[in-house]
Amino acid sequence: EDVEPAGIQIAREWTQETPEDDPEPANIIQILQGLIKAAKRCKTKEAIKALMPLTGLVHFVKLRDSYRLHPKCHTPAMTASLIAARRLVRGPYFARQLRKLELYVLKYRKLPPSKSRTIVEQQSLLNNENIIHNLRSYLAILKIGEVTPHKFMQHINLIVLPSLGFTGPKVTISEVTAYRWLGKLGYQNKEAKKGLFIDGHERADVIQSRMRYIAKIREYQSFMPIIDNNTLEITNPFLPSGCTLMIAVHHDEMSVATNEQHRRVWVKEGQQPLRKKGNGRSIHVSDFILETTGRLALTLKQLEAQKRLPLQRQLKITDARVIIHPGKNGDAWWDCSQLMEQIKNAIPIFEFLHPNAIGIWIFDCSSAHEAFAENSLNVKNMNINPGGKQRCLHPTTIPLNNPPPLAGEEDTRGKPQLMVYGNDHPDPKLRGKPKGIKVILQERISVWRELVKAAGGNLTKVIGICKICKASQVERDASIRIAAQEQADGDVSIDDGTSNVLESSNNTCCMTRSLSQQQDFFDEKPRIQTYIEEKGHICLFLPKFHPELDPIEMYWGWTKHQYRAVSDQKFSTAKALIPKILDSVDVKLIRKFFRKTWRYLDAYEKGLDAQQAAFAVKIYKSHRRIGTVREVVEEMKKKSKDIDSILQLI
Ligand SMILES: [Zn+2]
Incomplete structure (x- = not known):
């Protein structure tokens, strides 16, 4: 009779368990209770053996946590472990094991393999080049998120080991070993969530926009309130006369899908798993935070004072936060016009809380935020020729940095230009109609002359739009649509899709490209920026892929964590719950979130890359700045084996 290998039996049990689909356990007790439940259900010899240490661990952790609160108990862990061991009629050796086991279980969410299963061959298997090669190529063909220790173990036991002549019931590896091997091959167990996206971070254009952003923030920083690193108390900076206080106001949006799955998936280092799409109703929050008052909302006292003001001086909206419930049969999805409305209400609240201060309103650069007004200068809103179906764009001034006129040529630089024909145009059919790209360029005499020259002086060779520009426009539109859809679904993608769009390398390939590169078209601002600047404030956009530079992301993370602990x-x-949790945030916690982003700014400014910055921010807790680059490198040497990233720095 054929006996099935032990590996397959264990694998079967795990297929029914599907531990990866369980909701994320929030703490050690929940992990342990899950393991105990699983062990009781399994009834294998291994599982029953595991019940003793698991039960001991539960006793130990609960006792230790209560002893920690006891003022007279100075060794809570030691005392708790000894008592927990005694309850199971065991001695100090078992107590010491319990103390070690807690860390192991927290890290691997399992007990370590028992001694009887770790056969000698296993230790040396991973030193065999053939096996490593075989395993790597097996893992490489799996898609992101498809790698699991269970599948990996099956592959090793059913294919790799027999192929090497290892057969028999004892020559299999356990799933715990598969976990460890995955780790050695560079895989990490990550939760699918919005996080640090190392992939996009170090793209040349992204680094550039990060540096531009940091330079601007530093420029304004000396006019911002000062927060004490330790007490988190706030004081105003010294302002030379004529200077105005500046306050950073971060905006962001958060979505909570009510049937959200917290899957843990195995991915290679640097990969980021995507969240699974849910189809329930969701809670969408759009809000602002600032270091001075935390949220952009009036206190109860201020609300009372408001009531005593004459009606026309009262604020209509006293809390800037907007919560909607989109989804099936729910509200419409959040869009740019809703954000615009929110900003219109938020600015008066800011000006009430900080009269005479300038707000630095900071947004992430999602496509919704960078939406342009209907009449903005954009070649996509225009036809090549006059009239027809195209938008009426706002008037402009011909850029001063256009080529100078030739002798005898009219200088059109700095002249006002209408994008629409006047009502006195000789051709009645064109009166009030948009001029189109060609005419607009021809009115910019020196620019049109250069275009004709580039076409070899042949007017018929000046084309409306060339193949490259046409293709990149189509591709860009598609990737923006996809990005917008993903955002509406609450998904986050690693790449915005625009990195590989081929762009024309010169500005004279066609009329469309030429006009799009004119300074006034190039500088056209998003709608929200125009509005904020009209109100006398400043508008900035965060560089792509940098949620860690946005303190409000941490506020969302904190909120979701609170929510998950009690969510049904x-x-x-x-x-009902989300607004209560959002309200309960303490202003000092928000200042801590800001402090962390200041540390990231400092790390990037010092030239660290994303991984190094994340490391530095972690070891310089409760500071606004990190240490010197050399200090960070020294620490990294001590604590990390990632030699490559250190070598790059020196
Ligand atoms: Zn072109």
Whole structure:
């Protein structure tokens, strides 16, 4: 009779368990209770053996946590472990094991393999080049998120080991070993969530926009309130006369899907898993935070004072936060016009809380935020020729940095230009109609002359749009649509899709490209920026892929963490609970979130890359700045084996 290998039996049990689909356990007790439940269900010899240490661990952790609160107990862990061991009729050796086991379980969410299973061959298997090669190529063909220790173990036991002549019931590896091997091959167990995207971070254009952003923030920083690193108390900076206080106001949006899955998936280092799409109702929050008052909302006292003001001086909206409930049968999805409305209400609240201060309104650069007004200068809103179906764009001034006129040629630089024909145009059919790209360029005499020259002086060779520009426009439109859709679904993608769009390398390939590169078209501002600047404030956009530079992201993370601990996955509960959690945030916690982003700014400014910055921010907790680059490198040497990233620095 054929006996199935032990590996397959264990694998079967795990297929039914599917531990990767379980909701994320929030703490050690929850992990342990899950393991105990699984062990009781399995009833294998291994599982029953595991019950003793698991039960001991539960006793130990609960006792230790209560002893920690006891003022007279100076060794809570030691005392708790000894008592927990005694309850199971065991001695100090078992107590010491319990103390070590807690860390292992927290890290691997399992007990370590028992001694009887770790056969000698296993230790040396991973030193065999053939096996490593075989395993790497097996892992390489799996898609992101498809790698699991269970599948990996099956592959080793059923294919790799027999192929090497290892057969028999004892020559299999356990799933725990598969976990460890995955780690050695460079795989990490990550939760699918919005996080640090190392992939996009170090793209040349992204680094450039990061540096531009940091330079601007530094320029304004000396006019911002000062927060004490330790007490987190706030004071105003010294302002030379004529200078105005500046306050950074961060905006962001958060979506909570009520049936959100917290899957853990195995990915190679640097890969980021995507969240699974849910189809329930969701809670969408759009809000602002600032270091001075935390949220952009009036206190109860201020609300009372408001009521005593004459009606026309009262604020209509006293809390800038907007929560909607989009989804099936719910509100419409969040869009740019809703954000615009929110900003219109938020600015008066800011000006009430900080009269005479300038707000630095900071947004992430999602496509929704960078939406342009209907009449903005954009070649996509225009035809090549006059009239027809195209938008009426706002008037402009011909850029001063256009080529100078030739002798006898009219100088059109700095002249006002209408994008639409006047009502006195000789051709009645064109009166009030848009001029189109060609005429606009011809009115910029020196620019048109250069275009004709580039076409070899042949007017018929000046084309409306060339093949390259046409293709890149189509591709860019598609990737922006996809990015917008993903955002509406609450998904986050690693790449915005625009990195590989081929762009024309010169500005004279066609009329469309030429006009799009004219300074006034190039500088056209998003709608929200125009509005904020009209109100006398400043508008900035965060560089792409840098959620760590946005303190409000941490506020969202904190909120979701609080919510998950009590969530029952019901929409009605979430709807009532989320606003309460959001309200309960302490202003000092928000200042801590800001402090962390200041540290990131400092790290990037010192030239660290994303991984090094994340490391530095972690070891310089409760500071606004990180240490010197050399200090960070020294620490990294001590704590990390990632030699490559250190070598790059020296
Ligand atoms: Zn072109």
